[in-house]
Amino acid sequence: MAGHRIYSTSFSSVYPHYVAKAERKGRTKAEVDEVIRWLTGYDQTQLDAQIAAKTDFTGFFAGAPKMNIARAEIKGLVCGVRVEEVAEPLMREIRYLDKLIDELAKGKAMEKILRRAAS
Template identity: 75%
Template structure:
C-alpha cells in the first residue's frame, strides 16, 4: 500500500515541511516542536537528536518516550482521511501529528491544539 511507504521515510525529511506550513501561517518552529513533544514525550534535545539521526517514522514513533494519552481526543479529517478511524496504529499516529500541525496552521490556540483547554 502506498501510504505505508511513509513508514520508511525519514522524519527529518518531513519535519521541515511541518515547520514551513506553520511559518507560512505566522506560527513558529517552537510551536511545531511543542506539539511534537506533547504528542510523543520527546524533549527538545531528544527531538533534535532524532531529526539529526534521520530516524524513519516507524522508529520515531516506536522510540517515543511517552505517547500522550490525550491523543485519542484528536478528531477530524486530514488529507481526506478521518484520523480517528485509521486502522493501522502507526498510520494513525502519523495522521494525529498531521492533524495537530493543520490545527496550528489554521490558527488554533495552543491550549486547544494540546487538548488542555477547558470546556
C-alpha cells in the same frame, strides 16, 4: 501500498515541511516542536537527536518516550480521512501529528491544540 512508503521515510525529511506550513501561517518552529513534544513525550534534546539521526517514522514513534494519552481526543479530517477511523496504529499516529500541524497552521489556540482543559 503507497501508505507503507511513509513508514520508511525519515521524520527529518518531513519535519521541515511541518515547520514551513506553520510558518507560512504565522506560527513558529518552536510551536511545531511543542506540538511534537506534547504528542510523543520527547524533550527538545531528544527531538533534535531524532531529526539529526534521520530516524524513519516507524522508529520515531516506536522510540517515543510517552505517547500522550490525550491524542485519542484528536479528531477530524486529514487528506480526506478521519484520523479517528485510521485502523493501522502507526498510520494513525502519523495522522495525529498531521492533524496537530494542520490545527497549528489554521491558527487554533495552543491550549486547544494540546487538548488542555480551560481553567
